[in-house]
Amino acid sequence: MDAEERARLPGYREEAVVRHFDAPEALDTRFYEVRAKSILNRVPDSSQVPFRWTINPFRGCSHACAYCFARPTHKYLDFNAGRDFEREIVVKVNAPELLRAELARPSWTHEHVALGTNTDPYQWAEGRYRLMPGIWEAMRDAANPCSILTKSPLLLRDLPLMEQIAERTEFSAAVSVPTLDEKAWRATEPRSPNPRARLEAVAELTRAGIRTGVLVAPLMPGVNDAPEQIAPILEMASEAGAAYVTGIALHLRGDVRALFFDWLRDNRPDLVERYRRLYQRGAYAHPDERRRLTELVKGPERPAGQFTRGHAKDIGTDGRAKPPAGNTSHWRPDQDRLF
Numbered sequence: 001m002d003a004e005e006r007a008r009l010p011g012y013r014e015e016a017v018v019r020h021f022d023a024p025e026a027l028d029t030r031f032y033e034v035r036a037k038s039i040l041n042r043v044p045d046s047s048q049v050p051f052r053w054t055i056n057p058f059r060g061c062s063h064a065c066a067y068c069f070a071r072p073t074h075k076y077l078d079f080n081a082g083r084d085f086e087r088e089i090v091v092k093v094n095a096p097e098l099l100r101a102e103l104a105r106p107s108w109t110h111e112h113v114a115l116g117t118n119t120d121p122y123q124w125a126e127g128r129y130r131l132m133p134g135i136w137e138a139m140r141d142a143a144n145p146c147s148i149l150t151k152s153p154l155l156l157r158d159l160p161l162m163e164q165i166a167e168r169t170e171f172s173a174a175v176s177v178p179t180l181d182e183k184a185w186r187a188t189e190p191r192s193p194n195p196r197a198r199l200e201a202v203a204e205l206t207r208a209g210i211r212t213g214v215l216v217a218p219l220m221p222g223v224n225d226a227p228e229q230i231a232p233i234l235e236m237a238s239e240a241g242a243a244y245v246t247g248i249a250l251h252l253r254g255d256v257r258a259l260f261f262d263w264l265r266d267n268r269p270d271l272v273e274r275y276r277r278l279y280q281r282g283a284y285a286h287p288d289e290r291r292r293l294t295e296l297v298k299g300p301e302r303p304a305g306q307f308t309r310g311h312a313k314d315i316g317t318d319g320r321a322k323p324p325a326g327n328t329s330h331w332r333p334d335q336d337r338l339f
Helices: 071-077 083-087 095-103 132-142 153-168 182-188 195-207 227-239 255-267 269-278 287-295
Strands: 005-007 016-019 030-034 053-055 088-092 113-115 146-150 171-176 211-219 245-249
Touching: 071 083, 071 088, 071 255, 083 088, 095 132, 132 153, 146 153, 153 171, 153 195, 171 195, 195 211, 195 227, 211 227, 227 245, 245 287, 255 269
Parallel strands: 030 088, 053 113, 113 146, 146 171, 171 211, 211 245
Antiparallel strands: 005 016, 016 030
16 A cells, blocks of 8 residues: 545545555555545435435445446546546545444434445455445444345355344345356456356355345346347356346436447447437437346246246246246246345
8 A cells, every 4th residue: 555645525524545555456546535424325205216225335436337327426526437436436434433323313214225326335445445344233233224236246255244134124135247248248347346256146145045136237238138148147146046137228327328438439339329329319228128128137036035046948048037837826027126
């Protein structure tokens, strides 16, 4: 770790301590250690997500996903949504103790809290800062319902704490696996953990009794939506005992649209015109395309504690899971939701 620097960020009273880590994964990355004023973030009532509170220990994300919808949030810190979002990472070093205090307030009603809905709490920096164990301990001690969405198998480090939470209250996990295709993975998520390791994490969480789902998200036309790309995810998710698999189509809002089109021009120029047509009305693809994409990964949802191991024969030629033989009264496509 190099010598400290200091910087002032908008919205923070105190100067941030800036650190550089001598590690290949963190070259050219600066970490701004700040003391946040609050850690529980209320979701706007207009939002359609099924939770009202979130926690984001980090701002910015080193996974560097080309499509990340959270990129524009970095502009509030006077950073840009492109390179800065990936290389200027804000770390809320007081997150665990701040959460413990906020959960203890008489006004707090123990609503569900979702983690990983903006930037990944298990990105590379968490291996050094270890904020999540303290966060999980606060959730456990308050018996507060919560959930986690991540791209990283690093969450297994904290599995004992997750098991303790699950014994006391509602807890679930979701792991994002947009593709197993190495070329597509490396191109769209250049610094994220191996997607096969993520599915192995699903299996371990399931064995521990944690209800865990898989998000095939985002689904990007021409990039990761081919049946031969989706079928292995469905097969491995089934073998891992995933409680559900959900597909979500790519959306391109604000700065992300321009950034993603830049990525297309550099990596897939053959798709530029197709995306212009699909997204000509705004941030979302044409409704017919959205339906096509989400239909690709629909399959049965299994109740907590009931997991069915699948095989290649259970995956159709269109990449979708086949209905079970015999009585299909319980067969129900999964709904589009995060948790």
